[in-house]
Amino acid sequence: MTKLVRLSSTELQNALKVLPQWRSVIRDGQMDHIRRKYQFKTFETSWAFLTRVAMKAHRMGHHPTIINNYNIVELELTTHDVGGISELDVKMAKLLDKAALEMS
Numbered sequence: 665m666t667k668l669v670r671l672s673s674t675e676l677q678n679a680l681k682v683l684p685q686w687r688s689v690i691r692d693g694q695m696d697h698i699r700r701k702y703q704f705k706t707f708e709t710s711w712a713f714l715t716r717v718a719m720k721a722h723r724m725g726h727h728p729t730i731i732n733n734y735n736i737v738e739l740e741l742t743t744h745d746v747g748g749i750s751e752l753d754v755k756m757a758k759l760l761d762k763a764a765l766e767m768s
């Protein structure tokens with residue numbers, strides 16, 4: 665794995681062009697994490713998705729913050745080691761969107 669670096673605002677905005685449902689969240693004046701809300705048909709489908717999220721997180725050693733409310737799942741991604749958002753967050757967001765699409 666290449667060394668992770670914090671993405672600049674421009675780099676992140678470019679990366680999010682292919683992740684239109686993800687938003688960057690500013691905290692203390694700088695980009696802190698990216699987040700996305702998913703809505704599934706049922707509670708069970710939400711948890712089928714979250715099972716896949718958990719397996720990907722375990723494999724990648726990268727763990728989203730997970731909020732679940734029945735059929736709504738909200739995920740947040742940040743890279744603590746760089747104090748912001750890195751390529752790893754963007755890579756994981758793409759993988760999670762692919763998994764969610766397969767669950768729809």
Ligand SMILES: C[C@H](O)[C@H](O)[C@H]1CNC2=NC(N)=NC(=O)C2=N1
Nearest residue numbers: 725726727728741742743744745
């Ligand atoms: C030591 C361990 O691999 C690191 O702390 C990992 C764990 N999971 C992680 N998950 C996320 N989202 N960001 C991180 O920076 C991170 N770091």
